[in-house]
Amino acid sequence: MLLIGRFIQGIASGLASSTITTYVADNAPTSPKWISAAVISGAPWLDFHLVLLVQLSFRNTVLVLYL
Numbered sequence: 001m002l003l004i005g006r007f008i009q010g011i012a013s014g015l016a017s018s019t020i021t022t023y024v025a026d027n028a029p030t031s032p033k034w035i036s037a038a039v040i041s042g043a044p045w046l047d048f049h050l051v052l053l054v055q056l057s058f059r060n061t062v063l064v065l066y067l
Contacts, residue, residue: 021040028036
């Protein structure tokens, strides 16, 4: 059951990330044309580094979730 959920989450995440980049490219302002390209190309880089920062900040911490 967990693997099926992870599979569905992966598909949804991929669709969302491709939809967001298309939305940004279509709705970008026309005055500086480089903004949409900078946002689209910089988003994966920024996402990778933010996730890395969060992982490194919690590497010695045990997270306990109470449901």
